[in-house]
Amino acid sequence: MELDDVHSILIIGPISSDKNVDLSTALYDTVDILHQLGYKISIIVEDPTSLLSSGTFYDKIVVEKVTGDNVLKFIQQNHPDAILPTVGDRNALGIVSSLNGKIGGVRVLGANFAASLATFKRELFIKRLTKANLPVIKFISSDDEKEIYNFIRAIGFPIIARRRYSNRHSSGWTNINNLFELDNFMALEDISDTKIEIERSIRGFSEYSFTIVRDRYDNSSLIGTIEDIEPIGVHHLDSNLISPAISLNDSKLQKLRNYSIKLVRSFNIVGICTVHFAYNHETKESYITEFIPRLSEETKFLEYATSYPIATVVAELCLGYHLDKLQLDAGNSFNGATEPFVDHLTSRFPQWKTPGQKYLGPSKTSDSSIMVNGFSLEEVLNKGVLNDKLNNNFERYNELRKLDDDELFEKIIHPTNWMLDVLLEAMRRNFEKPVLSEITGINLPYLAALQNIIDNSLIIREGEIDGKNVERMVEMGVKGVGHSKLLLDSPDIVTKTVVKNKRAVSVANNEYINHNYFVTSGISNELELSDRKKIIVRTPIITSKTDIMIRQFVLFQLAKSIDQNGLEPIIIGREPWNAPLSMRRKVVEIDDPHMEIKSLGLIKNESILNIIDLSKNLVDDEDKRVFRFSAQEIKNIGLEGDTSVRVMVVSDGKNYLAPSVIYQAKRDKHLYEISSVNNFMSAEDRAEIASLITQELEDDHHVDIYNFEMVKNHDHWLVTKKYRGMTTDIIRHELASSVHVIDTLVKLLLGNKIDDDLSLEKIFDNFDESYLLTIDDKRYKLLNKEEIQTKLDELRKSEK
Template sequence: MPLNKDLKKVMIIGSGPIIIGQAAEFDYSGTQACRAIKEEGIETILVNSNPATIMTDSDVADKVYIEPINLESIEKIIQKERPDGILAGFGGQTALNLAMKLYDAKILEKYNVKLLGTSSETIKKAEDREKFKELMESIGEPVANSIIAQSINECVEFVKENGYPVIIRPAYTLGGTGGGIANNYEELIRICTNGIKSSPIGQILLEQSVAGWKEIEYEVIRDGKDNCIIVCNMENLDPVGVHTGDSIVVAPSQTLRDKEYQMLRSSSINIVRNLNVQGGCNVQFALDPHSNRYIVIEVNPRVSRSSALASKATGYPIAKISAKIALGYSLDELRNSVTRNSSACFEPTLDYVVLKIPKFPFDKFTTSEKRLGTQMKATGEVMAISRSFEDALLKAVRSLDTEINNLENKTMINMKKEEIIAKIKACDHERIFAIAHAIRIGIDIDEIYNITKIDKWFLYKIKNIVSKENNKNKSLVYKMVDTCGGEFDAKTPYYYSCYDEEDENEISNNEKIIILGSGPIKIGQGIEFDYCCVHGVLGSKEAGYEAIMINNNPETVSTDFDIADKLYFEPLQIDYVMDIINKEKPKGVIVQFGGQTSINLAKKLHENKVSILGTPFEYIDLAEDRDKFGKFLESINIKAPKGDIASDTNEAINISKKLGYPLVVRPSYVIGGRAMQVVYDEESLISYMRQAVNISKDHPVLIDKYIRGIEIEVDAICDGDDILIPGIMEHVERTGVHSGDSISLYPPVSLSDDVIDTLVEYTKKISIGLKTVGLINIQYVYDGENIYVIEVNPRASRTVPILSKVTQVPMVKIATNLMLGKKLSDYTYGTGLMKDKNLHAVKVPVFSSEKIVGADMHLGPEMKSTGEVLGIDKELDIAIYKGFVGANLTVPKSGSLYISLRDVDKDEGLLVIKNYVDLGFKIYGSRGTYEFLMKNNIDCEIIELKNLSNQIASKGIDIIINTPTKGNIPQREGFKIRKSAIEHKIPIFTSLDTARLFLKAIYLKRKDVEIDYTDIKEYFIS
């Protein structure tokens, strides 16, 4: 038992929606923490607003509250549950900041709740820039020359004395939010103003830049007995100046001499001991490449993105051990989970190289600022393990789910020296490929070093790769991650491939199932697919099979070493996958759960005569091929928007003349609506076709007639003969907005019984016609008369975790068992559409708008949200309110509203605006909207665009409604309006449907309704 025997009930706070800077790593760490506490016989209470995670599954904690993570809801849950302790170190910056609010508001004291693990005093010392600086100076640890500022004048005075460049770091923020490097007065004012606004305490650290120094991280763990170990040290390939989340990172460090390694190791332990951290902690250093001088950059007194990477790199379960320490255990009392017979009080040994590369969203945001700096921009990351740096780097590149298989980027092939030097200086997400091309065309290593300050050791390793690009490698063998360099026998099969002589892979004679993962978190393919993969693994194991996972994402639960019977940390490319299949000889492979990444491997697996479990490949292909699918729908008498495929611009123009505008255009075989647009005229169509990438007969552009109406999403489970539909979700925003960016309602609120009956009938005909076994997702549109099929996904979708939780139907486990031979009749759920539960669930998307500078976040056919939250309640309006609040939108009781509508929306917008006026909102508008409103007897004050940003701040605008005519054009008025809203953190609605729904949240706020916060399982107790 833990030393702290007073703990009977513990609350764990999650991290909320996936946003840039705070992604799937907290699902992984939160899940580990819940399980670690639960196995001690302590009751676990989990609060998290994110429905797509494993940690919000009903069996991870004893009670699960899918509720907004704010002071109001957490206090009410504490009041109801009366936990003895609270864990805030596993939910990222969100949970840490909330814990400090609970502490400062004396809520923890009021309910006699202990903050477990790292104390509030430690958190303040680490997170408050001034207190941290004072502590470092008091213990002799060097920090950069800096000031703590709360005003612009203080910043200006510092620069007068110390000069440029300076780094700005806001206190209590994540992913470098609001920070940056200022090289001149204009940048200083802009970044400092933003930084002060971004900090919850209005405080920034302004420090002399050490950009160009090496950035080194140490992952440390300490217990209450003062045992302190280094789990892993990591080196950023990019020097200081690029956020560590955006940098290529290698473990262990490659360029440090032993003297430097030991110096920073000792410093890390000194810092963590003096901070009195209990649990996992990340320490970041800047090291002068020309001397032994170093400075401490910052400390994260919690598990982090880096600790997830360190855990997967070493096999050491940092989150699990941290949770045990929070309960009172010491490191010497805990076991190493991989060897199971050695102590957890040891420093892992790596006899291999681990390399992380970030995944960026710039394919979605073509107008955004792509230069990498101190504010994080990556949505996710991949990790690769091998025996050499070179091979690890190439494996990581191959894991990124792009067309690139080596360090040769085709867009750079014809670049001359001046162009490639300019590209390297741009310091964007493609710099590694630019460096490789520079070496390829003979640019000297010294010249590249002078521009980048990337250590020459790394540059010479890149040169090695370039010089051997066309060489054939030896056969792959598999080595085990054992945490101890082979000193002890490992009990957990966790493998990586490399080119070597000896193969450590033990192949069993068990019947096996291989589940293909979804790779890195990216817009359009998020944590929901990892959720499905984990349940696929668990379902396969429960059915008596050896479950094998192939994935490369270090942030996720699916790559935890104790989830699958065997884990292969490998690129999801056909050569790597086939090598594993040939060695393991599984009964079959499941491709349904890994999103488009795994579905895209189906064709090559089929060609290699691999057994694909579930829906046969021919029917996966039929659903993915628009032409074949259109003919299939015709054969079963179901309507679809009229459309065609175009391989060039002339074909596209001819199709437009047949169909008429507006049209929906998009490439085939994509996810998340990438590069999808609604075009209203021939000029826009020609422009789209010119910009579209890789158009060919094999990859044509899909062109459909745009149908306006209610969009409906149906997820079904099919056994080949019958279907089960746990629930139907209705989108709030009408067609033209990507389903991932739409607010969705369960159950539907505006569909008649006849429409729902038709949806069920169509879903059954399509599912059985496509020989579906497992999961299928169908998106429909209802225009008031007819129901049309927009698309069919022969796989899991992003709504599967939501429906699984709100209906209590384990959709993925059932689908897995159907693939393995069971029928729906073997279960008690019945067939057809299940009866609606006595609750409403509202999915609200969340956008990482602040991080992607220059991106246009208007709603459209291409997905832009990075995550989502769920509002659940028995009352629809309360569920809506919870959804908006969970998405961090401030719901005002009244205030000021700025409106700019495109002409086609003005008549419809009139009633929406009148509703806001009736609630006491003062109306401001752009010139065109102002004139329209005044003509219709609505008082409005004009704000000219040139004054917009200042007026938004001075007039206290609370909400902006702007419906765009065209998006992604920085010169247009609407783009500038949306940019101002993001800069001032004002809720902006680019769809009238969203603005109309937000009124319900405002009505509720004005009525001061008492809101109940309920464990999701309580909804299902009859």
Template sequence: MAISGIHNILIIGPTNSDKNVDLSTALYDTADILHKLGYKTTIIVENPTALLSSGDFFDRVVVEKVNGENVLNYVNQFRPDAILPTVGDRNALGIVSGLNGKISTTKVLGTSYFAALATFKRELFISKLNQNKLPVINFISSDDEDELYDFIRSIGFPIIARRRFSNRHSSGWTNINNLFELDNFMALEDDKTTKIEIERSIRGFSEYSMTVVRDRFDNAALIGTIEDIEPIGIHHLDSNLVSPALSLNDSKLQKLRNYSIKLARVFDIVGVCTAHFALNHKTGECYLTEFIPRMSEETKFLEYATCYPLATVAVELNLGYQLDKLQLDSGNSFNGAEEPFMDHITSRFPQWNSKEQRYIGPSKTSDSSIIVNGFSIEEVFNKGPLNDKLNDNLTRYEQLHKLDDDQLFEKIIHPTSWMLDVLLEAIRRDFELPVLSEVTGINMPYLVVLKRIMENSAIIRDDAVDEENIERLVEMGVKGVGYSKVLLDRDEIVTKSVVKSKKSISVASENFENRNYFVTSGISNDIEMTDRKKIVVRSPIITSKKNIMVRQFVLLQLVKSINQNGLEAVIVGREPWSTPLEIRDIAYEIADPHMELRHLNLIPNESVFKIIDFSETLSAEDVENNEVFQISSKKIKSLDVKGETTMRIIVVSDGDNFTIPSIIFRKSINDKSYEISSFNNFLTQPEKNEILEIVKQELSDNNQINVFNFELVKSNGHWLVTLISEGMNGDIIRHELASSVHVIDTLVKMILGNKFKIGMDIDEIFYNDDDEYLVTINDKKFETFDFKETQTLLNEEIKDY
């Protein structure tokens, strides 16, 4: 039963969508379920493009800097019944911790003041864990040398130490292994106000994280486990992650599970909580290193890996629902207390934009990540970090092959983003696995896996594929052999690449249809599809955080539009899409990192109405196929002309006629820039005529259905075209949010055969009846203005636009 007295909820959103794109679908799911359950919602967010929605679920969107002052001002003015910070980022917890005693009767859902504060104040975290006999790394911060030495004697070596200066800055952590190194560190000259911080070193320990859910009645469940293949000392997001944690035996798993649930109980977490652990397999030492009482990148990864709807479950628990009596869509019941049991392995591996080696350590350096699935760790490695199509591993191998043993060992000691390739080369040279495990801190099972992969590569390189090893190679995810004559001459399904449903015990129920698949090997194909006509959407591979946001938004709107128009969407990608819950039962999603699906003929051709390619990987066959429709961004024209006044225009064409539903105006004045969306309504009639003639002229030879993006610069009182591209670029989210015309849905209708009215007048072509305008100042500060406020801004600040 939900907590009574809650009707209006303020959701604290993330601060920067480019850094927190994993929270976007969690935010979307949260708003969706609150809307279906009948709650009024307001979100405070800095960048509204993080919402993935034009505000369907929000009764009010406050576009302000997400800080304590603005949250408090909203609470004092509108008096919401509750605040929900758990789908914001770490900043949201900081805001909550600072609101204690200031918000009267407004409840904080999910995370208490003390729990929020403990995520920032390490001494509070340690004190609370010590009181409750949970294993934690004690530390000291002192300027008293005797006190420091007494503390070191109590914990022993190795330790790490740093200086904390009076201006709140600190030196980097120094590893200290013995008394001699400690004396040298202490002998360095100090300012009298400097304190020294010391704690037990856990460098080289294995790192695990456990995510649990808990309700207000103290029912709890472990939803998933994650293991970092690289040891502690390398940033969590620069490590290759595997779920479930494969190197934990049952006794260790149960110990960490119990610690996680006890931690959630100690801080009275209602909702979701992730606990990080450091574990030394040799000594048995185990420490809690961090807890995250909110949605995070890890929870979104686990939501995909387990199919467990974590965001929806967490918000219902926040509202007071019992764990085994939840509702997925305000109608279907869901038992959230059943712990998922995965029949597959899911891995997330980091990606760097540069192909060069990058040294990795405590600070995050990766730019993005890719998720893959498999039934063996060999398959996961071959699909992911060792996939030459994604990572250019062949070039890495050639460079590493030229190093002598000493140079190679140097790269083993100082890990880089090529760590697994380095280890493969070391194994090829017969470096001993126990030595490699000791030096790198990587558990032996993963080194054994790398050895098997290396042996398989040798078989392929020597052209030794035969009846005896073909099945083993295919089952381990080695591609390129799957279409060999040896394989094709055999009838057994075990040798063929197929599509396998991703299953976990607790959610494989009649009330929760799972349409999430991945291309794998060696398992009978179990994809089942309805007879409805389908549109296949090929999803792009992601190279940056901003690209993820565009993909999430475009795929969400495409699936909704395809479904509303009576067809069924099949999303095929080289990496999975973190799908919002409401989309999961109306679309199939197939992860296909080697792009094999088109050759498997598992989707009947007669059931495919159209293929929409958003992947930038059109083959010659696709170009000749009229059924393939490309919407990825493709440059048509470019001129290097700069100007202080520019416009970005989106044009939707049916091949004969077009509309211009959204215009983004930009003006730079001295060191300040302004961007105004939905600028259609501020154009004069002569300006509309001029823009219309420009678009007609540029598209005169183009008779295809698509979205076109124009960039214009004002030069000598006239508009000049500087860039034209077709397809979906980074502006699509803003155009959708800013326009009363849904661009993506309009495009889908054109693909299905609809046409614009012939002979539209100029006002119909530029039609946009938005009454709120998104204004961005200096590319950072987002605000929403009404027509009068925007007109005042144009007249008084921007002037002579």
């Protein structure tokens, strides 16, 4: 079944972990299944924290810049049978395209040379699609001004243009509507080795993406569709996304599905490919705008929306498995050919750190995103982008009410992240929906949903709730809590908030158990729990990619540890956690954007042993079972030095362990960090640091995690900062130290104790064999004990 000449695989990893959180979780699932299937796996990666504790699956981890030269050097030295770029970022495809003809018989799994190159070379992309009779926008890339003007005369305005530099970077697309704007663009300062790219503007078209998986026997399956609420012209990841695409009728959907499969076949892509479309509902024009032959943020979103284990499936397809004969893990079969049946909507809406309006265009500006589920468009909008607890919509409403009609119209014609709030206000003033749709490019189903939300708000405010409208209101996500005392007091059972199973995989795959739920309203509660004692983990609102990376890592470690200790882990959060596949059958996940699950009483209080709270604002001070995991600053004297350490400590209230000490040195305008240096500390340093920790914990008598920062001042250590709970160092501490602090914490919460009278060697004990050197928080090296000792000696010699 699988390729019999592939035994060792090199994975081209992502460049930066902070920007590729979704790839990091997909990477875990990928190497997990490859490890179970018996393959030897190596990876080249710039930042090892992106591995999310999957390091045990690898035969070799190379921490280097992810470049074509370094990949080629690894291939020449280690001779892997194949390379896998599908869990890397766009850079991985660029590397594959550059290796054509240089790697001999080494296989490229997934995206081949031609597909990888076509993601960068627009000319090749258009040529291949034109040959396959697929709809594609006419395009030119030239440094000849006469050729450019002749092309524009042929296609007419509007157009979009950008400058493409020789290093593959570009200026970003510029919308040009007339000759005057074109002349201004052409008059910009020219740069050598630069070409100008021109194509017809499709601004205002609707944007859709279709994700296809395909095996090497030409069997294909549509995993899911995504629709952008905002039209083309707004960056895909700044738009509000809905899956499945609801504004496509069956004939349109089948047309675009067939185009997607035809594209995947024309490039002979084995594995996965996401195809982006521009569609004009008035003229029925459709164009393929780009394709992504790898895992991405979109595929991770679809994996959550459909429960289809995409990363695992793609790895096996790349190895030659039949689409209908896959393995979720060793021994469990999965029919990947059955296209998922989804019984709900999933929405992904972007987040910005600052609450003000952001003008949106072709460049991404959002910091993060949140996902919600529901059974209607109104429900996902109410729970998501129009959720005042997440987006301060009430303040937006008050600001928009102050505008006159002309000022409001100005907001309508210039897209911002407040667009749905702007449209709500416009419809409250009886602006016509067809006109709004034509101006904004937002399809009428979404405007109709916004109108329903307005009508419901009026009913609630005027108290006209009766049996005729209460059920419809509940279907729209309007529940008693936080909306209306009338709804709350209503005896109608449909007003009750319940938890629904997120059923998405077809019944043909009903052996795939997925304990994933979301809070909604309805007539039945579907939450299924075992009779095991439980530890609940409550997660925070996410505000940045870095926060998400930390959360993904911590939740996985907590869930794994809780399960291994014989308890049932329950993860509750406003944004869903997409657990690695190995945990999805063991952990119960509940998506609860309104944070209602506690008030519902659906989890028996006597079955809960502990509540681990990762949030910063949801602590129950009265509940003795709540353990606050997020960082709280206890001490900060504002003193800095050229030599410092960061120490993670876990305490049972009496004794403590310090399994990870990060050394930090500022030398020659560079910042060096070494994790963890427990095995390199002198006896004097251990004694002094232990004495300081003992003094700091003298009045603390509860199970807890602490983080200390200490500065060396006149040959002595001084505590400058003290935190209770988890800091952003948690990933570095956990990955750098062979002692897992999170698992130790769970054991202590369950009543285990740290031994009395431990020696200093035991307090700081770990059995690390490799160490992480970080330079300026950008360059990473994984070194052995001798190499780290050499680097430490070098830094200490220059110590002031």
